[in-house]
């Protein structure tokens with residue numbers, strides 16, 4: 001009914017017999033009739049999972065006395081009330097998240113990834129209404145999930161009043177078009193949600209510049225073929241950012257803009273590189289803090305150096321790099337040594353390539369550092385795969401071959417068993433807590449060893 005946009009539906013079962021009345025008309029053909037209509041969301045029946053109400057068997061007489069217009073208008077009014085109630089905060093997207101579990105994934109990987117997408121949607125300012133998942137050996141080439149699942153998504157989107165469907169994977173431009181035309185609301189992929197968070201977070205000129213570049217690079221192949229109803233200018237996840245007013249302008253204008261932005265990022269890159277060279281001349285080693293987003297990198301630099309980097313229990317709280325001096329003391333000789341510590345943007349599994357390219361000037365702070373401090377949130381259930389993601393992203397970067405220190409953070413939240421497992425697996429790592437400052441002295445000493453080692457080389 002939802003898909004056909006029907007208000008009410010009547011089902012008539014036949015007796016297989018009946019006759020013409022002598023005075024005209026017929027009787028006896030109809031056995032029973034049923035009246036079905038959709039029910040508004042607040043209806044208690046929804047708890048049983050029903051979106052609709054089907055009447056008990058009615059005689060044709062009773063059915064024909066039903067005032068359909070009255071019924072439909074009453075329902076419409078109720079749906080309308082709910083719709084308005086849902087729209088109170090019209091800046092907040094109402095989102096269905098969809099996950100596809102393919103053969104290459106374990107159940108754990110799938111669950112972690114979907115949980116992360118929900119967190120991303122939440123960070124972007126959307127409200128997650130429900131998650132829908134499907135197991136398939138591989139993605140359906142046209143619609144990612146199967147035809148039946150697409151219908152289910154459309155139905156849920158309508159009945160729950162969702163205005164956005166977020167898929168936990170990357171979608172091709174054609175897949176987005178197919179899904180949007182079948183579901184009837186805007187469809188975004190994981191990359192778009194991440195880009196949206198970046199767009200909201202970008203504060204500095206450099207940050208905004210790089211986000212706009214990433215968004216345009218992502219959107220350029222997707223600009224054609226969107227219906228007017230799906231215009232990206234509507235607002236909400238995937239539409240914000242410095243580039244938003246330009247998205248509907250001509251492709252060529254966008255390409256010119258892209259070329260310009262690329263140039264500006266190159267200039268930024270050159271500028272940062274000069275700054276680094278000046279630092280290198282002074283022979284002060286730099287250590288870049290890397291790690292999964294929300295691992296506690298900014299909290300760590302703040303605690304070590306009294307920097308005032310914004311920290312929050314949010315994904316991608318930090319976009320712009322911050323560098324601070326840190327003075328360390330050798331325990332035996334009492335001699336001191338200064339190093340530079342750089343905090344920067346966090347990583348995430350399957351970091352979008354358009355972001356990696358656009359953020360090259362920022363990421364160079366990492367690739368050009370003398371050594372890396374890899375901060376891991378040991379209290380996160382997916383810490384093992386987060387280490388793997390960070391390592392894999394680093395391996396894709398043209399990185400200077402300096403040493404790396406693994407540092408497990410948030411041990412104040414960790415049970416002794418997890419701690420024992422991590423210590424066994426990573427005997428050379430540091431275990432600390434940036435907020436309670438537990439293990440800080442060891443962290444400082446290991447940082448000294450790290451830069452000494454970097455100076456000598458492996």
Ligand SMILES: Nc1nc2c(ncn2[C@@H]2O[C@H](COP(=O)(O)OP(=O)(O)OP(=O)(O)O)[C@@H](O)[C@H]2O)c(=O)[nH]1
Pocket residue numbers: 291292293294295296297298299300310311312313314315316317318319344345346347409410411412413432433434435436
């Ligand atoms: N309990 C506890 N919380 C911590 C610790 N270190 C950091 N946090 C919290 O973890 C959250 C994330 O910390 P941030 O320092 O912003 O993390 P980040 O790695 O800079 O994250 P992004 O910049 O978003 O990539 C914040 O709410 C911190 O207060 C810790 O040792 N213990």
Ligand SMILES: [Mg+2]
Pocket residue numbers: 297298299310311317318344
């Ligand atoms: Mg941070």
